[in-house]
Amino acid sequence: MPRLKRTASKVIQNAAARAAGLESIDPKLNLGGEMTLAGYKDAIAEALEKQAAYNTLLAQADEARNLFEAAEGKTSDLSGRILAAVAGRFGRASNEYEKAGGRRKADRRRPVTREAVIEAKAA
Secondary structure (H helix, E strand, O other): OOOOOOOOOHHHHHHHHHHHHHHHHOOOOEOOOOOEHHHHHHHHHHHHHHHHHHHHHHHHHHHHHHHHHHHHHHHHHHHHHHHHHHHHHHOOOOHHHHHOOOOOHHHOOOOOOHHHHHHHHHO
16 A cells, blocks of 8 residues: 655645735735745745655655565565475475474374363363
């Protein structure tokens, strides 16, 4: 599932609308200090650039995750096929099968029935 990208930030939308209103007052509005219309528009543009960069990084992370999951699936499939090949060649009860990561038939735990548990407690 891809990560959610940031779209249409309310802060940026409100700032753009405010900038349009301020521009209707005076295109070269200067409220003193660093509070100018041009500076405000630059800050809005920078925020939009940062948002685009953020979304690009998320897309790259999604791609990296997809590549990793594909490699992991391929490795898992190969592991199962190798274990099956060892079982086919040496048998499921062999020491080689156990060395390859399988569980020998003799080492498997037998399932216990409920009746056996009740009888064991009663005795």
